[in-house]
Amino acid sequence: xxxxxxxxxxxxxxxxxxxxxxxxxxxxxxxxxxxxxxxxxxxxxxxxxxxxxxxxxxxxxxxxxxxxxxxxxxxxxxxxxxxxxxxxxxxxxxxxxxxxxxxxxxxxxxxxxxxxxxxxxxxxxxxxxxxxxxxxxxxxxxxxxxxxxxxxxxxxxxxxxxxxxxxxxxxx
Amino acid sequence: xxxxxxxxxxxxxxxxxxxxxxxxxxxxxxxxxxxxxxxxxxxxxxxxxxxxxxxxxxxxxxxxxxxxxxxxxxxxxxxxxxxxxxxxxxxxxxxxxxxxxxxxxxxxxxxxxxxxxxxxxxxxxxxxxxxxxxxxxxxxxxxxxxxxxxxxxxxxxxxxxxxxxxxxxxxxxxxxxxxxxxxxxxxxxxxxxxxxxxxxxxxxxxxxxxxxxxxxxxxxxxxxxxxxxxxxxxxxxxxxxxxxxxxxxxxxxxxxxxxxxx
Numbered sequence: 001x002x003x004x005x006x007x008x009x010x011x012x013x014x015x016x017x018x019x020x021x022x023x024x025x026x027x028x029x030x031x032x033x034x035x036x037x038x039x040x041x042x043x044x045x046x047x048x049x050x051x052x053x054x055x056x057x058x059x060x061x062x063x064x065x066x067x068x069x070x071x072x073x074x075x076x077x078x079x080x081x082x083x084x085x086x087x088x089x090x091x092x093x094x095x096x097x098x099x100x101x102x103x104x105x106x107x108x109x110x111x112x113x114x115x116x117x118x119x120x121x122x123x124x125x126x127x128x129x130x131x132x133x134x135x136x137x138x139x140x141x142x143x144x145x146x147x148x149x150x151x152x153x154x155x156x157x158x159x160x161x162x163x164x165x166x167x168x169x170x171x172x
Numbered sequence: 173x174x175x176x177x178x179x180x181x182x183x184x185x186x187x188x189x190x191x192x193x194x195x196x197x198x199x200x201x202x203x204x205x206x207x208x209x210x211x212x213x214x215x216x217x218x219x220x221x222x223x224x225x226x227x228x229x230x231x232x233x234x235x236x237x238x239x240x241x242x243x244x245x246x247x248x249x250x251x252x253x254x255x256x257x258x259x260x261x262x263x264x265x266x267x268x269x270x271x272x273x274x275x276x277x278x279x280x281x282x283x284x285x286x287x288x289x290x291x292x293x294x295x296x297x298x299x300x301x302x303x304x305x306x307x308x309x310x311x312x313x314x315x316x317x318x319x320x321x322x323x324x325x326x327x328x329x330x331x332x333x334x335x336x337x338x339x340x341x342x343x344x345x346x347x348x349x350x351x352x353x354x355x356x357x358x359x360x361x362x363x364x365x366x367x368x369x370x371x372x373x374x375x376x377x378x379x380x381x382x383x384x385x386x387x388x389x390x391x392x393x394x395x396x397x398x399x400x401x402x403x404x405x406x407x408x409x410x411x412x413x414x415x416x417x418x419x420x421x422x423x424x425x426x427x428x429x430x431x432x433x434x
Contacts, residue, residue: 062363070362073325095360097320100312103358103366103402127430138430139404147426155428161407164427165418166400167390 024124026117036089036118037081040125042071045079049088057108075102076129078122082113089113092122094130094138102130104140123153141166269293270392274330274384282337287352287376289385291392293329295321299351307371325359328389330372330381352376353385357393357401365393367403386416404429 028038039045047068051061062070071077077093089110096102104126109119130138141164142150147157158164269292277285297318301311321327330353352373359365367389372382393401404427405413410420421427 066362070360070364073359073361095358095364095366097323097356097358097368099316099320099323101320101358101366101368103364105360105364136433140428141402141425142428144424144426147428150428154431156430156432157426157428159429159432162404162427162429163407163410163420164402164422164425165405165410165413165420166402166422166425167417168419168422169417 023128024121026121031080031121034116035083036121037083038121038125039079039081040077040129042074042077045071046088050091053088053091053108053110054106056110059106059108075133076126078125078129080118080122090118090122092119092126094126096130096135098133098135100135101137101139102135104138107140119149120153123150127153270395272388274381274388275379284333284335286333286335287381288331288333288349289328289388290331291326291328291389293327293331295327295329295351295354297321300354303351303354303371303373306373306375309371321356323358324356324368325361325365326357326389326392328355328357328385328392329353330376330385332376353381355385355389357389359393359398361398363398364400364402365398367401370403382412383416386413390416 026034031038047064050067051064055061071093073095074093075096075098077091079088079092080090081087082089087110090108090113092104092107094102094104104123107119107123109122127138140150140155142155142157151157269290271293272289273286274289275285275287279285297314300317300321301314304311329351331349332352334348334350336348353371353376355367355370357365357367367386370382370386372385390401403413403418405418405420414420
């Protein structure tokens, strides 16, 4: 039975179980039949490809040494490889303390591949992995134009008046 | 390979210089009773502690960090990640304890009280439990708290140190310390850090210690070249963080939580 992500889950295990069948909007097999290979580790990540994917969506290019360090200290990550072109076309990762809190960063889909549910595919798997670890507080920082992307996945903005804040050197 | 490392090298050089600076020892200060040292004249102390495994490295060890960074520059960096294991040696150097004395008070009997910020002190889970009780936070399973602290990039603490007069000469032997504040940050060790669980013992609130704790933590994170320092602020503390240089909804970015239990 497919669980609708629009309904508020009464328990985390109800929202995302351990087994995959009927769980994700697109199963791993369905992704593969569409030509997309799913990866859940940073082995095999081509940093040049990752950087060019970031550039395609307007993120800055990052120094490889720093990128390596960031990925090594990432709790969980998922990415999709377009088999035909051998390109990384979707990516998402999460950091945290592996117990209480996790933050999701760098959710990107190649603009040429957007609208096909691939962002949702990596997000669902990332969420399932975090929930499986027992992490109950999962948060992210969403640009205003993608708040609508996260809402159907179960994200609420400014719950109870909580505000996202970032340190700004300009203000000092 | 991108050789855009000049700024990193300048920053690293500055970091090493700062750590090698001689620090005024507390003993050389005038022993007069005073209210507090203004927060603008903070001391940096890098005293080694006998009971710490990670700290107390010699200047020679710091020099090897510089050598290994330089050596790394001469190698070409691979396009793919072959070895997933992080280089612990470089990281350990980065996570050296940084102590800052925020307040100092000498009692009439000669007892010296200091409130000390430390970005790398070991925090006792039972001390933290007591502190959470005092601020009215629900207790969490100690094993989980221990793991959360271990998995945090930085655990910044405020301790009240009491140095009794009789053991003045034996600095560490006669020291009692009490945890009165804490903040921790998770991070990918490169780009982003998120600050969680900022708490100050109610008995010590209203003195600017919360501000000092967060301010020092931000400085420590910036020294480690973390460019994006974030947090989620309850509505009633948004102004508190604005006063420390934080911006709410920067560039219209919204904080979102997954099925929040509020």
